[in-house]
Amino acid sequence: MNRVVHPIEQESFRRLRARLDTSHFPPLTRAVVERVIHSSADLGYAGELVMDEGALATAHAALHAGAPVVVDVEMVAAGITRRETVCRLKDAGAGPGLTRSAHAMRLAYEEVGPGALWVIGCAPTALEELLTLDASPALVIGLPVGFVGAAESKAALRESGLPAVSNVSEKGGSAVAAAALNALLYHPLSAEENL
Known part of the structure; x- marks a missing residue:
């Protein structure tokens, strides 16, 4: 089923791309970077998001095959x-x-066992706890926000070797975490087209 994109969203992405060249990113990485920036109006995310295209491709396939999605708070949901x-x-x-x-x-x-996609946009302690579990995640979107523990929990996520999307500062939040997952939801299964 194709997603109908509202004209305001189309114009927002046009303006984003006019201000920031994202063409050098691989397709799924570009989709995540653009969607996160779109949700935050913060071009700085382009230089501080950390992810691997191969891990995103595996997660994209798992997501579209029906893997569960776990969130830390209702605002992410x-x-x-x-x-x-x-x-x-x-x-x-x-x-x-x-x-x-x-x-x-x-x-x-x-409830969900291994193989889920975990989307954490609020609580660093949720991300810290996830790292102690044997969750074998398809992907961890670890973008908690705050001055206490957020940057440290994201550094621990990167050091864990788990497939992940994170960033290298205290920035984050529910909107950007949800946007990162939506980028994978919206990205076509077989085409290289973006929004």
């Missing part, structure tokens, strides 16, 4: 279109040494 997500934050509780966000990751893993 709200930004993901055309796909149901799993968010267990409402069911989670905090305990000694464990935040609600971390507990929610454990609960989600119990």
